[in-house]
Amino acid sequence: xxxxxxxxxxxxxxxxxxxxxxxxxxxxxxxxxxxxxxxxxxxxxxxxxxxxxxxxxxxxxxxxxxxxxxxxxxxxxxxxxxxxxxxxxxxxxxxxxxxxxxxxxxxxxxxxxxxxxxxxxxxxxxxxxxxxxxxxxxxxxxxxxxxxxxxxxxxxxxxxxxxxxxxxxxxxxxxxxxxxxxxxxxxxxxxxxxxxxxxxxxxxxxxxxxxxxxxxxxxxxxxxxxxxxxxxxxxxxxxxxxxxxxxxxxxxxxxxxxxxxxxxxxxxxxxxxxxxxxxxxxxxxxxxxxxxxxxxxxxxxxxxxxxxxxxxxxxxxxxxxxxxxxxxxxxxxx
Amino acid sequence: xxxxxxxxxxxxxxxxxxxxxxxxxxxxxxxxxxxxxxxxxxxxxxxxxxxxxxxxxxxxxxxxxxxxxxxxxxxxxxxxxxxxxxxxxxxxxxxxxxxxxxxxxxxxxxxxxxxxxxxxxxxxxxxxxxxxxxxxxxxxxxxxxxxxxxxxxxxxxxxxxxxxxxxxxxxxxxxxxxxxxxxxxxxxxxxxxxxxxxxxxxxxxxxxxxxxxxxxxxx
Numbered sequence: 094x095x096x097x098x099x100x101x102x103x104x105x106x107x108x109x110x111x112x113x114x115x116x117x118x119x120x121x122x123x124x125x126x127x128x129x130x131x132x133x134x135x136x137x138x139x140x141x142x143x144x145x146x147x148x149x150x151x152x153x154x155x156x157x158x159x160x161x162x163x164x165x166x167x168x169x170x171x172x173x174x175x176x177x178x179x180x181x182x183x184x185x186x187x188x189x190x191x192x193x194x195x196x197x198x199x200x201x202x203x204x205x206x207x208x209x210x211x212x213x214x215x216x217x218x219x220x221x222x223x224x225x226x227x228x229x230x231x232x233x234x235x236x237x238x239x240x241x242x243x244x245x246x247x248x249x250x251x252x253x254x255x256x257x258x259x260x261x262x263x264x265x266x267x268x269x270x271x272x273x274x275x276x277x278x279x280x281x282x283x284x285x286x287x288x289x290x291x292x293x294x295x296x297x298x299x300x301x302x303x304x305x306x307x308x309x310x311x312x313x314x315x316x317x318x319x320x321x322x323x324x325x326x327x328x329x330x331x332x333x334x335x336x337x338x339x340x341x342x343x344x345x346x347x348x349x350x351x352x353x354x355x356x357x358x359x360x361x362x363x364x365x366x367x368x369x370x371x372x373x374x375x376x377x378x379x380x381x382x383x384x385x386x387x388x389x390x391x392x393x394x395x396x397x398x399x400x401x402x403x404x405x406x407x408x409x410x411x412x413x414x415x416x417x418x419x420x421x422x423x424x425x426x427x
Numbered sequence: 428x429x430x431x432x433x434x435x436x437x438x439x440x441x442x443x444x445x446x447x448x449x450x451x452x453x454x455x456x457x458x459x460x461x462x463x464x465x466x467x468x469x470x471x472x473x474x475x476x477x478x479x480x481x482x483x484x485x486x487x488x489x490x491x492x493x494x495x496x497x498x499x500x501x502x503x504x505x506x507x508x509x510x511x512x513x514x515x516x517x518x519x520x521x522x523x524x525x526x527x528x529x530x531x532x533x534x535x536x537x538x539x540x541x542x543x544x545x546x547x548x549x550x551x552x553x554x555x556x557x558x559x560x561x562x563x564x565x566x567x568x569x570x571x572x573x574x575x576x577x578x579x580x581x582x583x584x585x586x587x588x589x590x591x592x593x594x595x596x597x598x599x600x601x602x603x604x605x606x607x608x609x610x611x612x613x614x615x616x617x618x619x620x621x622x623x624x625x626x627x628x629x630x631x632x633x634x635x636x637x638x639x640x641x642x643x644x645x646x
Contacts, residue, residue: 243598245598249634249637282471290555290575290591291554291556291575291591291595322469322472329468330443330444333443334443338443358467366467
């Protein structure tokens with residue numbers, strides 16, 4: 094008999110369909126994924142959902158094989174309930190419900206943002222970090238306080254990743270990381286409006302200005318440089334404010350945009366000024382993935398936070414501060 | 428500056444963005460607020476941010492003062508070091524007033540609402556309206572830290588002021604947030620009128636909903 098509890102997690106909130114397997118000792122046995130890559134432009138929710146449905150079986154098989162377990166060894170099945178794109182979320186939820194029903198195992202509905210933080214804590218060993226969550230669809234600064242991850246600041250309009258992706262696509266170089274790669278060939282910084290409000294940020298004015306400068310003949314490389322520098326400066330600044338406000342000593346950057354080297358470099362320097370520490374999350378656990386859903390699902394399952402299949406609807410606008418995180422109050426687990 | 432040098436007294440606060448010192452000049456107590464360079468930013472970005480905000484802070488504070496909104500008087504501006512010298516307002520910041528539940532909090536909230544509405548009616552916004560940026564002196568709220576303020580007729584900017592205050596109260600003082608915001612609203616409405624107040628509150632709701640899951644820009 095093995096002594097570990099095993100949770101299988103399914104992620105499908107946006108581009109990625111992922112299946113992960115996590116154990117109660119904090120081991121990630123598998124983290125397999127397939128990514129929908131639209132050729133022409135941004136994500137089309139319906140097409141992405143079709144992609145997820147078509148790869149689900151194969152990704153699941155790969156994950157089980159990598160984990161070296163059979164389906165029967167799974168103790169709980171977790172899925173991303175939100176936030177995310179409705180059609181994509183529903184595809185993952187359907188697979189999870191079918192598995193839970195067939196195996197007669199409890200179902201766990203996971204908040205995608207909480208999962209990014211939990212896999213970050215697991216992989217870095219941080220206990221109580223201030224977190225910058227930056228991705229294509231999300232931008233917020235959060236930290237744990239009184240049983241939940243509280244939102245200290247967030248975007249007032251579009252997400253940071255979305256701003257950079259949209260710029261890249263519209264000037265014809267493609268989404269991230271293209272704008273950051275091209276920024277290294279930028280020579281001149283063109284001033285752009287950096288709108289910071291308390292710990293909130295706004296990127297739509299920045300995007301509009303950068304696009305209009307692109308139309309009036311500014312070099313795309315210079316604009317990439319200016320835009321990435323402006324966006325990352327704003328993000329680092331609100332993170333710095335949150336760090337100063339809370340007095341905490343650990344900093345995580347999670348979500349797809351955490352892959353940015355320049356952003357990591359800025360955050361790392363900022364954190365050093367405050368005598369705090371910053372650790373980077375391994376690349377395979379940074380973007381959207383199934384392992385983070387499996388691990389968070391496991392924490393929830395161990396705290397009795399399961400959901401009946403008939404009540405397991407998806408929540409495209411699920412906020413991070415709606416979720417209770419009782420494991421943060423329990424030092425033996427954190 | 429004319430009238431002799433500044434005599435450094437002590438550091439009042441080291442914030443995320445600025446260092447605030449108490450200085451004496453010609454017998455007057457002044458606050459010197461210096462935006463410090465941030466080595467993590469590109470020098471051009473750093474210079475842009477510090478200069479823009481320092482200039483804007485002095486300009487908007489001056490205009491707010493003329494509108495009768497209590498805030499420190501600007502005495503001197505030194506852009507080369509991004510430093511503002513301003514009147515020293517003695518008092519407690521609103522955070523400690525709220526934590527200790529002292530004084531007539533509804534009346535402070537109402538007065539604050541009226542002052543913020545006065546700024547908004549003149550198409551100004553504060554941009555960082557949180558309890559730590561309000562100093563209470565003998566029951567009267569003074570607005571400080573105008574670094575993120577600006578001039579705009581756009582209702583969005585005014586609603587953001589409202590939203591920031593509401594959210595920071597809800598996260599910091601959940602038990603009294605509702606009562607505080609209700610008094611704030613009544614003070615705001617006295618100046619801005621019921622129609623405008625309703626429009627602002629509708630926009631606040633919209634901003635809140637937007638944060639719930641940010642829509643992507645699609646081609």
